[in-house]
Amino acid sequence: MNALLLIDVQNDFVPGGALAVPAGDAIVAQLNELQPKFDLVVASQDWHPAGHRSFATTHPGHAAFTEIEWQGRPQMLWPDHCVQGTPGAALHAALNTDRVEAIFRKGTDPAIDSYSAFFDNGHLKTTGLGAYLRGRGITRVYVAGLAADYCVYFTAKDALAEGFEAVVLEDATRAISDAGWQAAKQDLLALGALVQTSHAG
Ligand code: VGL
Ligand code: ZN
DSSP: EEEEEEOOGGGGTTTSTTTTTGGGGGGGHHHHHHHGSSEEEEEEEOOOOTTTTTGGGTTTTOOOTTTEEEETTEEOOOOSSBTTSSGGBBBOOTTTTTTTTEEEEEEOOOTTTSSSSSTTTTOOOOOOOOHHHHHTOOOEEEEEOOOIIIIIIIHHHHHHHTTTTEEEEEEEEEOOOHHHHHHHHHHHHHHHHHEEOOOOO
16 A cells, blocks of 8 residues: 655745745645545644744854754754744645645654654654554555655655655655755665656556
8 A cells, every 4th residue: 555645745845935945836736646646645744833943043143054963963953934823834725635634743842853754853752654654554655745855855764764665756846955855865765765756657
């Protein structure tokens, strides 16, 4: 059984949003077309409380898009984004959610970031996504959405670690940094993920 994971297709990640991914909105029509081909469709939402520690504004003297060390882990600092209940945190209005059976929210702990839809960045807590997918008999996940070099990458990586086959649909994602995605892609391929276009096989 195959699941499609729609990662963080939220207003703040498309042009005009607080943490816009270049051409992030260009994938939405395709995500809608893809959904009927899957046994199960699940979405994730980046869902931070105000004052989240991944926001540059909570680290005086540090700018967005610079990296600091935070609790022993490298932490990229971001503009305030996807604050719980704000329009920026809402799913893109053109994304069809009729077939989305569940939405997993992440990044809710103010003290730790969470790129993956499965675990926070320290692998301290699960969102429950792995158990949910296993309970539905899913063996392979197809990962699409935003952003390729962060939340899509770490979701695919954790999917493999959780024992699922993982396929990233490369044309159904967009990156914050294309160079970052190329490095992430090499890592995923080395770990056994597949990177395909949504029209392949
Ligand atoms: C994301 C940076 C910060 C993502 C979320 O969805 O890729 N990136 N928070
Ligand atoms: Zn975030």
